[in-house]
Amino acid sequence: MLEITSPALTPVADYFKVLSQVSRLQILCVLQSGEKNVTEIIEATGMGQANVSKHLMVLTQAGIVTRQPKGANVFYQITDPIVFELCELVCDRLKIQLQEQSQKLSQLTAMRYF
Amino acid sequence: MLEITSPALTPVADYFKVLSQVSRLQILCVLQSGEKNVTEIIEATGMGQANVSKHLMVLTQAGIVTRQPKGANVFYQITDPIVFELCELVCDRLKIQLQEQSQKLSQLTAMRYF
DNA sequence: CAAAGATATTCTTGTATAGTTATAGTATTG
């Protein structure tokens, strides 16, 4: 049950904020196929090193990703695949919206023949 | 299936961004019990009028909320309850994280007795 | 049509943060 008062909503909003950045979603996509070290993530995403490092910190602090140093490397992996459930729910919703839009559009073009 | 390339991720990130603001989550909570007009939303949330109006526009453009003018008033309602599914998924995840944290904490305090 | 009420828009300000560059810290290897 969701509360109307703001304090309870803050952690939820913060969680969504972490997922509201394309760069971070890219990183999560890379990690979907298993744990990777920072260098691998940099190569797969094409992002800058400092940038990747900072995004990984954000994801780690949000508990979305788990940090694991191994020698000179640091490996990261998805903590909980729930993030992909979230993304899929959103994707499904976006698909529906696109369908409805194209439906309205085709209705409009159909009207031109009357 | 999620793509690694950024363009496909942009709409998803944008959707999350809309939900990444406490004020907007508050508005959604207010609308959870049924459609409301702007004045009702303002009173229920305690937010400023211009602020509410702007957030409602963001929510509308994201397709999360539907706008419906009735005379001098404008009523808004949740387009798709999927948003609450999303929130609950996040809530569940946050609860788990809290449980794990308190578990680690109690382990630490337990160590003081040895 | 004037006045009042409801909603939207514009403008401005302050804050947060993504990205880059440069630097620092840490671990491996020769």
Add this chain to the structure above:
DNA sequence: CAATACTATAACTATACAAGAATATCTTTG
């Protein structure tokens, strides 16, 4: 121990945006 590779941090810049104040638009009512 020196050199190199990997990762993190600091400092800076530019941008996005939330919030509030003022104003505009639209609707009802007298």
